[in-house]
Amino acid sequence: MMAEAARQEWLGWLAGERRAAALTVETYGRDIAGFLGFLTRHAGGEPSLPDLAGLSVADFRAWMAAEAAEDHGNATRAKKLSAVRSFLRYVEREHGVANSAIGLVASPRARKPLPRALTAVDARLITTDIGEVSDMAAIQARDTALFTLLYGCGLRISEALGLQRGEAPLPGSDAPLRVLGKGSKTRIVPVLPIVREVMARWITLHWQPAPEAPLFLGARGKRMDPAIAQLALRNFRRLNGLPEHATPHALRHSFATHLLAQGADLRAIQELLGHASLSTTQRYTAVDTAQLMDVWRRAHPKG
Structure with a gap:
């Protein structure tokens, strides 16, 4: 099974079983589509579920680096990583395809906003x-x-x-x-x-x-x-x-x-x-x- 088909299946599950808001489903779908698009460029071909299982920590870090290069801040990248974790948990539960490396990837720490003083x-x-x-x-x-x-x-x-x-x-x-x-x-x-x-x-x-x-x-x-x-x-x-x-x-x-x-x-x-x-x-x-x-x-x- 190809990863894109699993993405569509997962989005349907979010909307139907989990009753997630339409905007949430749209955002998650866009985040995972971007992740799979990176993997396609990174590996030279559209990823399958076995490809997802074989991803290493270095692969995830390369994706995070690419996101940073697109000027996505820590909070945005942490949100996207959370979506990827959720997607991979679904793939493991529904298709028995597990990736152990994702658990070793640390979420970017959101920078605290600077204190806003008055004059x-x-x-x-x-x-x-x-x-x-x-x-x-x-x-x-x-x-x-x-x-x-x-x-x-x-x-x-x-x-x-x-x-x-x-x-x-x-x-x-x-x-x-x-x-x-x-x-x-x-x-x-x-x-x-x-x-x-x-x-x-x-x-x-x-x-x-x-x-x-x-x-x-x-x-x-x-x-x-x-x-x-x-x-x-x-x-x-x-x-x-x-x-x-x-x-x-x-x-x-x-x-x-x-x-x-x-x-x-x-x-x-x-x-x-x-x-x-x-x-x-x-x-x-x-x-x-x-x-x-x-x-x-x-x-x-x-x-």
Whole structure:
């Protein structure tokens, strides 16, 4: 049996037995057709099922290299390799033709997207004017305190909302903030005076006096939901024409990017963010370089 006939049979099985969506069947069919087309060129003839069984790791790697040469990224090649694995599993199950080499082929690792930071102007605008989204003084003070804390200390939204009232960094103290981060790891973060000032205004309007009460409360007195913070910032960015990537987490990215731009040490930024690996923090160097090149292209007379 020829591999193309098995492909058609497999696509029929996906549509009929598995009830896969038409677009899924079309995509899988196109991916496997491309794979078989490569094998035809690679081996000098249309492949049969025994030919599929005889493919080596080197053959699969040659196909992946050809895909890379076509400017297909890691994510795309990983998706196509997944389709090939699925097709070969079907061939083995239905026709008893197995290929052992496919299990030794590693999937390309998708590159993590670079963090998307805000400009310093946009980040400051959020911290000073976020309260305009609400007409309630307490909500205005709460949101100002929350977003100033995110940008001023580089916290994750979950870390900020996990704080208790008794942990609020207030004026009159220079004690750092103890933050419980990922993996239940605690880190120490210094707090800017402006963060203490806006936090004090919020605490005067905080409607639960117990130290163990959540620092940031929702309208019903429970711990504030991250979705509420995201909604507030979404409404604010639309009112003020900010980019769509202006999210609570973008303030954390902005904290790191702006520190780096001002000459902060990468190791220090790693500690402040609570990254387990320096390689995670090093992504911000790429962001800084990209922004520098963008400024250069726009400002240079030959740009």
